[in-house]
Amino acid sequence: MINLLKADLYKLFKNKSFYICLVLSILFSYMGTMINFAYNSFSNAQSMYSLLQMPELNGIYMFKTSFRGGMLFYSIFIAIFIASEFSWQTIKNIVSRGFSREKIYISKLISCSLVSIIITFSYVLVAVLYATIKSGFGKLPSHFVLNLIRMILLECLVVISITSLFVMVVFLIKGIAGSVATNLLINFFSGDLIVLGITLLLEKMFKKDVDVNKYWMFSYNNIFASFSLSNDVVFRGIVVCVLSLVVFTAIGIISFKKRDI
Amino acid sequence: MxxxxxxxxxxxxxxxxxxxxxxxxxxxxxxxxxxxxxxxxxxxxxxxxxxxxxxxxxxxxxxxxxxxxxxxxxxxxxxxxxxxxxxxxxxxxxxxxxxxxxxxxxxxxxxxxxxxxxxxxxxxxxxxxxxxxxxxxxxxxxxxxxxxxxxxxxxxxxxxxxxxxxxxxxxxxxxxxxxxxxxxxxxxxxxxxxxxxxxxxxxxxxxxxxxxxxxSELEEACKECLCIKVDNIEKACDILENKINITNYESINEDTINIYGDFPNSASINSELLSAGVGVNSIIKKDKDVEAYFIDLMEGKTND
The missing domain is CATH 3.40.50.300 (P-loop containing nucleotide triphosphate hydrolases)
Incomplete structure (x- = not known):
């Protein structure tokens, strides 16, 4: 397992796609924050005479709102990184040397999770730095360091469970183009609009309020990005993310084990 | 083992x-x-x-x-x-x-x-x-x-x-x-x-x-030989050994003998066998190369 990880990490950090996705993620974060600031100052100027006020953009605000920014880039990288093993048929070099398919899968999941975390936190860091330079970090909440560590750990869990979905998709599809396209679709369908759509649909079907966000893995990117979380929310979020991680990984491993190479 | x-x-x-x-x-x-x-x-x-x-x-x-x-x-x-x-x-x-x-x-x-x-x-x-x-x-x-x-x-x-x-x-x-x-x-x-x-x-x-x-078996199977099909293999073997002095031969099955190495011409073998009352159904000189041998096998032909 250690050898598998060593080989995967070597390939990962020698892979140009990783650096391209990382740089693009950083650029998008920088440009996105810049546009946010421009839009904010424009909207504030427009609404000077009204009661509407845009949120105060600062480091802490960007920190709480940027955790989903890198998803597009790591989903693309995961598709390229894993599917190319199948396209170049190098997966045969690994399987034929007696490594169990479970271990091969887990090794890919761990290395891709690492990439997802790097990309996510790079995105967040750039946004926070830009905002802090422009208008300061903002007022620190109480128990800042402890809450920050908790938030980072919870966000890592969310990113890993989202990564497990992308990894599963690639192991099911195997082709680079198909995997990239499907992961992009997941990016699109994971958004708030879809959650709203599902919520409305469920409400119509069951004639009562259903909060889909509670059970939607992707929502916890935003829900966990708070310095004041109740234990209930944390517990529910952890259960949703761990369950998603286990289910997606199990499906991926079963499929990989059953299929011929 | x-x-x-x-x-x-x-x-x-x-x-x-x-x-x-x-x-x-x-x-x-x-x-x-x-x-x-x-x-x-x-x-x-x-x-x-x-x-x-x-x-x-x-x-x-x-x-x-x-x-x-x-x-x-x-x-x-x-x-x-x-x-x-x-x-x-x-x-x-x-x-x-x-x-x-x-x-x-x-x-x-x-x-x-x-x-x-x-x-x-x-x-x-x-x-x-x-x-x-x-x-x-x-x-x-x-x-x-x-x-x-x-x-x-x-x-x-x-x-x-x-x-x-x-x-x-x-x-x-x-x-x-x-x-x-x-x-x-x-x-x-x-x-x-x-x-x-x-x-x-x-x-x-x-x-x-x-x-x-x-x-080595392949070499044996592919070397030049005279393949004789007879109606009485025991008698034919006796004549080959004792009358024509051929020892480098092999009985492939109940009616076929392969003779290897330096063998006399097929006409003299045929006449010796016939004069001893052994019916000769065919005499073929086989000279198979390795490729032909394998191709026959791959095409499902037997290789005697």
């Missing part, structure tokens, strides 16, 4: 009900270069993929190094299956480094040594995607050699190579067997090339293993 690198027991594989491998019992002895011969679609790659763990058999089983703990034993084999499987954006050294990390080989000198063995020491920073097919095949062999496996399984390693490339790879395989004591299973279409290095052969046709034969 004979040591085997690979033994299969009734190995069968079907895809969507179509049987592509049918009850195959293959035996590769340690130290052999085993030529695995068959037409396209005969089932060679399917069998190799099953041995490598890429496919699961529908029925039957196999042993590697007399053990059925296959994943453990697979650490002792190196494979090339179908095309060279390389990381195209990596150099030869980087490709080998991936394999070294995978197999826990920490000595970097191994990489230089392997590149030297396969003749790719001077490729520098050239990416694998820019390699010629011959270079890719040789790099694949080097990848398969990482971890010093005892058994190499090479599926069509000389496919698409020019004559120089074929000779290079053939010489390399012979060297790996003689100098590094590797057991090698090699599947190949070029029968003449295979005949130059293999010590044992398995012929597969439409998923069935038609024959396993050693190089």
């Amino acid at each position: 004979m040591d085997f690198a690979l033994k299969t027991f009734g190995l069968t594989k079907s895809f969507s009900g179509k049987i592509v491998l049918d009850n195959v019992n293959l035996n590769v002895r340690k130290g052999d270069i085993y030529g695995f011969i068959g037409k396209n679609g005969a089932g060679k790659t399917t069998l190799i993929k099953i041995v490598a763990g890429l496919l699961k058999p529908t029925a039957g089983s196999l042993e590697l190094f007399s053990s059925s703990d296959l994943n453990k034993q697979r650490t002792r084999i190196g494979t090339i299956i179908e095309n060279p499987s390389l990381y195209p954006n990596f150099t030869a050294k980087e490709n080998l480094r991936v394999q070294c990390k995978l197999l826990g080989v920490s000595d970097e000198k191994v990489i230089d040594k392997l590149l030297d063995i396969v003749g790719l020491s001077d490729t520098g920073r050239k990416k694998a995607k820019k390699f010629s097919l011959g270079m890719k095949q040789r790099l694949s062999i080097a990848m398969a050699l990482v971890g010093d496996p005892e058994f190499l399984i090479l599926d069509e390693p000389i496919n698409g190579l020019d004559p120089t490339g074929i000779k290079d790879v053939r010489d390399l395989i012979a060297k790996l067997n003689s100098e590094y004591n590797k057991t090698i299973l090699i599947s190949c279409h070029l029968l003449g090339e295979l005949a130059k290095i293999a010590s044992c052969y398995g012929v597969i046709n439409e998923g069935k293993l038609v024959k396993e034969i050693t190089a």
Whole structure:
């Protein structure tokens, strides 16, 4: 397992796609924050005479709102990184040397999770730095360091469970183009609009309020990005993310084990 | 007791009900270069993929190094299956480094040594995607050699190579067997090339293993002979030995005798047999080359 990880990490950090996705993620974060600031100052100027006020953009605000920014880039990288093993048929070099398919899968999941975390936190860091330079970090909440560590750990869990979905998709599809396209679709369908759509649909079907966000893995990117979380929310979020991680990984491993190479 | 690198027991594989491998019992002895011969679609790659763990058999089983703990034993084999499987954006050294990390080989000198063995020491920073097919095949062999496996399984390693490339790879395989004591299973279409290095052969046709034969048995089967079909084989043998003084002969079945070596002309043998009252149904001079022998086997013809 250690050898598998060593080989995967070597390939990962020698892979140009990783650096391209990382740089693009950083650029998008920088440009996105810049546009946010421009839009904010424009909207504030427009609404000077009204009661509407845009949120105060600062480091802490960007920190709480940027955790989903890198998803597009790591989903693309995961598709390229894993599917190319199948396209170049190098997966045969690994399987034929007696490594169990479970271990091969887990090794890919761990290395891709690492990439997802790097990309996510790079995105967040750039946004926070830009905002802090422009208008300061903002007022620190109480128990800042402890809450920050908790938030980072919870966000890592969310990113890993989202990564497990992308990894599963690639192991099911195997082709680079198909995997990239499907992961992009997941990016699109994971958004708030879809959650709203599902919520409305469920409400119509069951004639009562259903909060889909509670059970939607992707929502916890935003829900966990708070310095004041109740234990209930944390517990529910952890259960949703761990369950998603286990289910997606199990499906991926079963499929990989059953299929011929 | 004979040591085997690979033994299969009734190995069968079907895809969507179509049987592509049918009850195959293959035996590769340690130290052999085993030529695995068959037409396209005969089932060679399917069998190799099953041995490598890429496919699961529908029925039957196999042993590697007399053990059925296959994943453990697979650490002792190196494979090339179908095309060279390389990381195209990596150099030869980087490709080998991936394999070294995978197999826990920490000595970097191994990489230089392997590149030297396969003749790719001077490729520098050239990416694998820019390699010629011959270079890719040789790099694949080097990848398969990482971890010093005892058994190499090479599926069509000389496919698409020019004559120089074929000779290079053939010489390399012979060297790996003689100098590094590797057991090698090699599947190949070029029968003449295979005949130059293999010590044992398995012929597969439409998923069935038609024959396993050693190089000496093949030589025997292919040497020039006079094939005589008679109605009384015992009497015919007596006349050959005592009247014509022929001792280098073999009774193939109940009516056929093969005479090897320097034999007199067929007319004199015919007249001697006829005068002794032995009916001669046919006398044919057989001079079969290795390719013709294998082609007959692959086409389902018997080889007496």
